[in-house]
Amino acid sequence: xxxxxxxxxxxxxxxxxxxxxxxxxxxxxxxxxxxxxxxxxxxxxxxxxxxxxxxxxxxxxxxxxxxxxxxxxxxxxxxxxxxxxxxxxxxxxxxxxxxxxxxxxxxxxxxxxxxxxxxxxxxxxxxxxxxxxxxxxxxxxxxxxxxxxxxxxxxxxxxxxxxxxxxxxxxxxxxxxxxxxxxxxxxxxxxxxxxxxxxxxxxxxxxxxxxxxxxxxxxxxxxxxxxxxxxxxxxxxxxxxxxxxxxxxxxxxxxxxxxxxxxxxxxxxxxxxxxxxxxxxxxxxxxxxxxxxxxxxxxxxxxxxxxxxxxxxxxxxxxxxxxxxxxxxxxxxxxxxxxxxxxxxxxxxxxxxxxxxxxxxxxxxxxxxxxxxxxxxxxxxxxxxxxxxxxxxxxxxxxxxxxxxxx
Amino acid sequence: xxxxxxxxxxxxxxxxxxxxxxxxxxxxxxxxxxxxxxxxxxxxxxxxxxxxxxxxxxxxxxxxxxxxxxxxxxxxxxxxxxxxxxxxxxxxxxxxxxxxxxxxxxxxxxxxxxxxxxxxxxxxxxxxxxxxxxxxxxxxxxxxxxxxxxxxxxxxxxxxxxxxxxxxxxxxxxxxxxxxxxxxxxxxxxxxxxxxxxxxxxxxxxxxxxxxxxxxxxxxxxxxxx
Numbered sequence: 001x002x003x004x005x006x007x008x009x010x011x012x013x014x015x016x017x018x019x020x021x022x023x024x025x026x027x028x029x030x031x032x033x034x035x036x037x038x039x040x041x042x043x044x045x046x047x048x049x050x051x052x053x054x055x056x057x058x059x060x061x062x063x064x065x066x067x068x069x070x071x072x073x074x075x076x077x078x079x080x081x082x083x084x085x086x087x088x089x090x091x092x093x094x095x096x097x098x099x100x101x102x103x104x105x106x107x108x109x110x111x112x113x114x115x116x117x118x119x120x121x122x123x124x125x126x127x128x129x130x131x132x133x134x135x136x137x138x139x140x141x142x143x144x145x146x147x148x149x150x151x152x153x154x155x156x157x158x159x160x161x162x163x164x165x166x167x168x169x170x171x172x173x174x175x176x177x178x179x180x181x182x183x184x185x186x187x188x189x190x191x192x193x194x195x196x197x198x199x200x201x202x203x204x205x206x207x208x209x210x211x212x213x214x215x216x217x218x219x220x221x222x223x224x225x226x227x228x229x230x231x232x233x234x235x236x237x238x239x240x241x242x243x244x245x246x247x248x249x250x251x252x253x254x255x256x257x258x259x260x261x262x263x264x265x266x267x268x269x270x271x272x273x274x275x276x277x278x279x280x281x282x283x284x285x286x287x288x289x290x291x292x293x294x295x296x297x298x299x300x301x302x303x304x305x306x307x308x309x310x311x312x313x314x315x316x317x318x319x320x321x322x323x324x325x326x327x328x329x330x331x332x333x334x335x336x337x338x339x340x341x342x343x344x345x346x347x348x349x350x351x352x353x354x355x356x357x358x359x360x361x362x363x364x365x366x367x368x369x370x371x372x373x374x375x376x377x378x379x380x381x382x383x384x385x386x387x388x389x390x391x392x393x394x395x396x397x398x399x400x401x402x403x404x405x406x407x
Numbered sequence: 408x409x410x411x412x413x414x415x416x417x418x419x420x421x422x423x424x425x426x427x428x429x430x431x432x433x434x435x436x437x438x439x440x441x442x443x444x445x446x447x448x449x450x451x452x453x454x455x456x457x458x459x460x461x462x463x464x465x466x467x468x469x470x471x472x473x474x475x476x477x478x479x480x481x482x483x484x485x486x487x488x489x490x491x492x493x494x495x496x497x498x499x500x501x502x503x504x505x506x507x508x509x510x511x512x513x514x515x516x517x518x519x520x521x522x523x524x525x526x527x528x529x530x531x532x533x534x535x536x537x538x539x540x541x542x543x544x545x546x547x548x549x550x551x552x553x554x555x556x557x558x559x560x561x562x563x564x565x566x567x568x569x570x571x572x573x574x575x576x577x578x579x580x581x582x583x584x585x586x587x588x589x590x591x592x593x594x595x596x597x598x599x600x601x602x603x604x605x606x607x608x609x610x611x612x613x614x615x616x617x618x619x620x621x622x623x624x625x626x627x628x629x630x631x632x633x
Contacts, residue, residue, distance in 0.1 A: 005517050308503060311514075313462075314460075314462060316491070316519065401463050404462070404501065
């Protein structure tokens with residue numbers, strides 16, 4: 001009963017001193033708001049990276065490429081021990097671990113595309129039939145590459161949306177002959193729309209890797225290969241297994257660059273953790289400053305309301321009742337500041353995310369988790385409790401006779 | 408016996424000096440008495456009133472209120488006694504300026520832990536008793552001095568106290584309003600309340616049935632009037 005009354009009195013006080021309350025809470029609000037905003041951007045960044053990796057088949061990929069250059073005495077120089085990768089290497093890597101879902105070649109070749117009078121300069125990628133499934137990138141029309149295409153070195157291609165627009169426009173394309181660097185390729189399919197990290201996948205044509213080697217590159221090499229693990233936890237083991245298999249084949253000196261999606265994700269996570277720590281420090285300082293502000297305003301309030309406190313004591317308010325009244329007032333203040341800060345932070349994060357999305361044309365989210373919100377609000381209440389105790393105790397200890405006598 | 412003071416002393420330390428505000432005061436007041444307490448400023452009159460009102464504790468001696476020894480009570484126990492046994496009426500009314508008449512009268516009922524409904528009923532009854540049934544939603548700033556004092560009296564009556572303690576209740580009122588308030592005290596006394604009136608005005612004091620004069624921390628005289 002008295003508790004409810006205390007809440008009512010506290011809210012009444014906050015309402016009566018609106019300007020003073022607003023100014024007191026401004027610091028806390030800005031602090032909490034900045035923190036919530038920045039954390040929401042950090043979370044958004046993490047989610048963005050995870051989502052984009054998801055489109056790439058998850059972060060469980062390991063990319064293997066020859067190390068053509070190496071850092072020597074602070075300069076990049078050609079690496080004499082580097083060896084280009086072939087499809088045989090790919091088979092070796094495929095055999096290196098039973099926890100691999102697929103190993104895809106990465107082979108991209110500049111290509112001039114012609115159909116009748118239209119011409120488009122872009123790239124052709126040599127790949128395998130598994131490509132579509134691994135990257136969860138489906139054909140919109142026609143079919144994808146099949147094993148027979150590879151075995152027979154067929155001159156077929158699957159085109160991206162952009163290629164279709166640039167070369168065929170609205171004209172029919174299935175079964176038509178597209179000239180790639182002067183060679184005729186039959187269009188068998190069209191891929192659906194796809195973008196990751198803001199990059200359009202639709203500006204390429206996909207051809208069987210074997211055909212690409214023979215007809216476009218004129219050699220038997222692939223530029224790199226991407227191994228996909230079944231589970232993300234297997235990535236470190238797989239990385240070791242791949243390196244071992246390649247060294248066994250090419251000798252211990254052979255050096256390859258092996259990068260996993262997991263290591264990239266770990267870097268992002270680490271960056272975000274650092275960001276959170278720094279921001280958490282700022283949050284701590286701003287809450288401390290906010291708490292001191294609340295303590296200050298409460299001391300003023302107690303001094304101003306000494307007579308009121310005296311009246312309440314004369315009418316039978318116990319010290320503990322008055323203690324609670326002022327502590328609740330402090331908690332109501334700090335909770336209000338925290339809540340306004342969360343709201344401001346949400347707005348800030350959302351605004352920054354929109355600006356980034358607008359200028360980068362990426363789908364960049366801002367994420368404020370319910371846990372983070374509750375944590376901030378609980379922390380705000382705790383701040384109020386901590387900084388409210390001293391002024392409240394002063395009010396509770398006031399001598400009723402002295403308090404009644406004050407003006 | 409409602410009030411029994413035995414050897415009550417109060418010593419303040421002001422700087423290095425000891426001030427003897429009360430020197431071994433013995434006093435007994437019965438139920439339904441109407442007592443005026445008089446004395447010049449510095450006589451110890453206010454100190455005695457504060458002790459009788461349980462706002463202050465004596466340095467020495469015992470104070471029995473309604474048979475309970477309150478002289479050794481702690482702050483929480485004294486608050487309870489003030490809440491349920493004592494009704495204060497001040498010279499400056501001491502109403503909360505931002506609360507309505509009704510909310511002001513409800514205050515002692517809140518600290519008594521009464522439910523909202525009971526609170527409201529009793530506060531309305533108290534305001535009706537002092538003739539302010541039509542001013543319940545008004546704030547003190549919207550009321551005249553006499554009306555403010557009536558609100559304060561209603562507040563003092565709210566918990567049905569044993570003792571009404573009025574400190575210069577007409578000090579801030581013009582004489583005709585003051586008379587109205589004194590008539591109200593007469594009525595409350597006639598209804599069975601015990602009234603202790605602290606004043607320096609002999610005319611006001613003569614309205615009581617018994618007059619006690621304080622001088623230099625001692626009871627100088629104690630006489631029945633009329």
